[in-house]
Amino acid sequence: MTPFGVLRARAVPIAISIVDTDQIIPARFLRRPRGPGHARLLFHDRRADGSFALDRAEFAGAEILVSAGEFGTGSAREQAVWALSAHGLRCVIAPRFGAVFRENAIRNGVLPVALAPERIARLVALAEARPDAAMAVDLPAQRVVDADGAEHGFAIDTFEKLLLTEGLDEMSLTLRNADAVAAFERAYDARYPWMAPRR
Amino acid sequence: MAAHESRTPRTMLDKIWDRHAILAMHGRTLLYADLNLVHEGSRHAFAAIGQEGLAVRRPDRTAAFADHYVPTAGRPRIADATVAEIVALLADNARRHGILHLGMDDPRQGIVHVAAPELGLSLPGMLLVCADSHVATHGALAALTKPIGASELRHVLATQTVWQSKPRAMRIVVDGALAPGVGAKDLVLHLIGRIGANGAIGHAVEYAGAAVRALGMDGRFTLCNMSIEMGAASGFVAPDDTTLGYIDGRPYAPRGEAWDRAVTDWRRLPTDDGAGFDRELALSAADIAPTVTWGTSPEDAAPIDARVPDPVPIADPARRGRVERGLAYMGLKPGTPLASIAVDRVFIGSCTNARLDDLRAAAAIVEGRRAVVPSWVVPGSKLVKQQAEAEGLDRIFIAAGMEWRDPGCSMCVGVNGDLMAAGQRCAATSNRNFEGRQGPGARTHLMSPAMAAAAAVTGRLSDVRTLVRGRT
Numbered sequence: 191m192t193p194f195g196v197l198r199a200r201a202v203p204i205a206i207s208i209v210d211t212d213q214i215i216p217a218r219f220l221r222r223p224r225g226p227g228h229a230r231l232l233f234h235d236r237r238a239d240g241s242f243a244l245d246r247a248e249f250a251g252a253e254i255l256v257s258a259g260e261f262g263t264g265s266a267r268e269q270a271v272w273a274l275s276a277h278g279l280r281c282v283i284a285p286r287f288g289a290v291f292r293e294n295a296i297r298n299g300v301l302p303v304a305l306a307p308e309r310i311a312r313l314v315a316l317a318e319a320r321p322d323a324a325m326a327v328d329l330p331a332q333r334v335v336d337a338d339g340a341e342h343g344f345a346i347d348t349f350e351k352l353l354l355t356e357g358l359d360e361m362s363l364t365l366r367n368a369d370a371v372a373a374f375e376r377a378y379d380a381r382y383p384w385m386a387p388r389r
Numbered sequence: 390m391a392a393h394e395s396r397t398p399r400t401m402l403d404k405i406w407d408r409h410a411i412l413a414m415h416g417r418t419l420l421y422a423d424l425n426l427v428h429e430g431s432r433h434a435f436a437a438i439g440q441e442g443l444a445v446r447r448p449d450r451t452a453a454f455a456d457h458y459v460p461t462a463g464r465p466r467i468a469d470a471t472v473a474e475i476v477a478l479l480a481d482n483a484r485r486h487g488i489l490h491l492g493m494d495d496p497r498q499g500i501v502h503v504a505a506p507e508l509g510l511s512l513p514g515m516l517l518v519c520a521d522s523h524v525a526t527h528g529a530l531a532a533l534t535k536p537i538g539a540s541e542l543r544h545v546l547a548t549q550t551v552w553q554s555k556p557r558a559m560r561i562v563v564d565g566a567l568a569p570g571v572g573a574k575d576l577v578l579h580l581i582g583r584i585g586a587n588g589a590i591g592h593a594v595e596y597a598g599a600a601v602r603a604l605g606m607d608g609r610f611t612l613c614n615m616s617i618e619m620g621a622a623s624g625f626v627a628p629d630d631t632t633l634g635y636i637d638g639r640p641y642a643p644r645g646e647a648w649d650r651a652v653t654d655w656r657r658l659p660t661d662d663g664a665g666f667d668r669e670l671a672l673s674a675a676d677i678a679p680t681v682t683w684g685t686s687p688e689d690a691a692p693i694d695a696r697v698p699d700p701v702p703i704a705d706p707a708r709r710g711r712v713e714r715g716l717a718y719m720g721l722k723p724g725t726p727l728a729s730i731a732v733d734r735v736f737i738g739s740c741t742n743a744r745l746d747d748l749r750a751a752a753a754i755v756e757g758r759r760a761v762v763p764s765w766v767v768p769g770s771k772l773v774k775q776q777a778e779a780e781g782l783d784r785i786f787i788a789a790g791m792e793w794r795d796p797g798c799s800m801c802v803g804v805n806g807d808l809m810a811a812g813q814r815c816a817a818t819s820n821r822n823f824e825g826r827q828g829p830g831a832r833t834h835l836m837s838p839a840m841a842a843a844a845a846v847t848g849r850l851s852d853v854r855t856l857v858r859g860r861t
């Protein structure tokens with residue numbers, strides 16, 4: 191995974207009040223194999239008439255999505271993140287995130303940034319007024335610097351930050367502790383033998 | 390072992406958490422998972438470990454269920470070639486890795502959250518993971534659960550562990566008794582309506598109180614199932630005689646001496662007296678009426694005798710906007726009595742409400758009446774189907790003109806092709822009423838099986854209590 195440092199990019203604002211993963215990618219597309227085609231599936235059912243923000247010429251090439259509504263609630267489908275990635279989006283800014291979406295995003299190098307609604311309103315207004323002005327998302331410093339130079343700090347837990355900034359796969363973290371896992375497993379199997387249903 | 394014997398009162402969450410904790414670093418705990426339940430959506434994760442040359446660490450702690458994509462009619466053929474391939478791939482992956490596989494032709498097949506408990510795979514005190522957000526269902530058996538995505542599933546397959554931060558502990562106590570005609574689905578919809586779709590974010594919810602204790606296992610599954618719809622990380626009920634009675638004798642449940650040891654252990658799982666919760670909520674069961682949703686979030690829930698709300702007085706502009714959009718999508722006008730809304734079809738099914746008690750409740754309403762709109766009954770598993778047929782429930786549904794189908798997720802999510810047309814309105818016993826959930830433009834009202842049955846025989850959202858009274 192590419193490490194996430196400072197992302198300087200333009201932002202596309204999305205005005206949906208609750209962005210559940212059924213909106214991000216409808217279930218009927220879940221059968222498709224992962225690929226560049228997922229870009230077209232992002233918000234598929236909202237994009238029928240070409241007026242949706244993602245399809246407006248001024249937002250082409252945006253790498254940051256700013257969502258007025260909480261983002262990624264509902265189904266655990268990781269395809270929601272695949273669709274965002276395929277579309278070239280590397281960061282989503284929203285007032286709140288669905289828990290599994292957040293975990294999925296981190297594991298795909300997409301940074302979820304939670305900001306207060308009034309700060310998001312400001313970012314949305316800026317993106318609408320000056321779509322070509324870039325903002326900076328600085329993960330190491332945990333702040334967003336908007337097109338006017340105003341700073342918005344955000345919180346992220348150490349684990350998530352570690353995975354993203356180092357481009358680390360949680361598997362390597364676990365495998366570094368393989369001995370501890372193996373010892374735990376032996377003790378657990380011995381203490382709770384009935385908990386392995388098919389022993 | 391000292392931690393297990395410590396005198397400090399602990400919640401059930403603490404107890405289950407502690408016994409699975411391997412180590413902690415970077416603000417997370419590495420937890421050992423007892424059981425990993427997979428379905429057809431697991432193909433990406435299996436492909437990933439295959440490419441990396443990794444093995445499934447514990448095939449004996451993994452089980453595979455064909456449920457999301459399987460057809461619910463016309464078996465054993467699968468008409469759609471892509472779907473056939475997806476279903477076959479699960480069987481291949483399971484065979485290759487030595488994993489128990491409940492395929493479409495297996496007599497124990499069913500929706501993962503219905504069939505795994507039936508098989509005795511899900512047990513109290515487990516940390517149980519599944520790449521599906523409704524894994525909280527198994528909390529009814531006092532398991533701590535965690536929904537995972539495809540990448541995390543790859544990690545679980547290879548390591549049998551998850552990195553997690555501990556949720557906060559919340560207790561929801563429901564005292565009193567539910568009124569006749571009111572069940573677990575009404576309780577949980579009422580609860581979500583009250584605390585909101587974000588009401589339990591970051592919390593593991595322990596459901597307690599007389600009304601919860603009085604629920605049978607099927608009702609507890611329904612209650613825990615929808616924990617995710619209030620934002621909870623997990624939801625569970627402490628083990629009691631109801632729990633143990635359900636598990637005893639199931640195919641993969643411990644037996645003999647192992648059973649005795651397990652029961653001794655499980656009896657120690659309930660929250661100790663005096664243990665503290667980060668949040669507590671008390672509710673009176675008697676206040677709950679049959680409840681339905683009118684909007685596009687499960688929190689848009691109201692008693693059946695209420696009216697479609699007016700968004701104008703809602704102070705919070707974000708919520709007002711959401712409700713306005715929801716009503717536009719649902720094609721509803723403020724002030725309309727909920728009990729006057731006509732439906733185009735009825736879906737009784739899903740991991741929320743397709744167990745035997747659910748089908749019994751629906752059949753009790755349908756018996757001797759005719760469904761006036763197309764209505765599907767999709768049992769949650771083959772075992773449920775067989776038990777229902779043994780009781781003659783299938784004949785009641787069929788006599789009423791309803792379709793009696795084969796088990797699977799079906800119209801809950803529609804990935805197998807069971808979808809509704811745009812603009813159609815459905816009375817559904819599933820768990821999500823999001824825009825497009827049952828097909829592009831499809832409108833979903835969530836409710837209990839008895840209420841869905843009432844909608845089937847009246848053609849509109851109806852107060853099931855009036856139909857029960859009509860009987861006597």
Ligand code: SF4
Pocket residue numbers: 456457500501502521523739740741797798801802819820
């Ligand atoms: S029935 Fe619906 S909610 Fe349950 S597992 Fe299937 S798709 Fe998910």
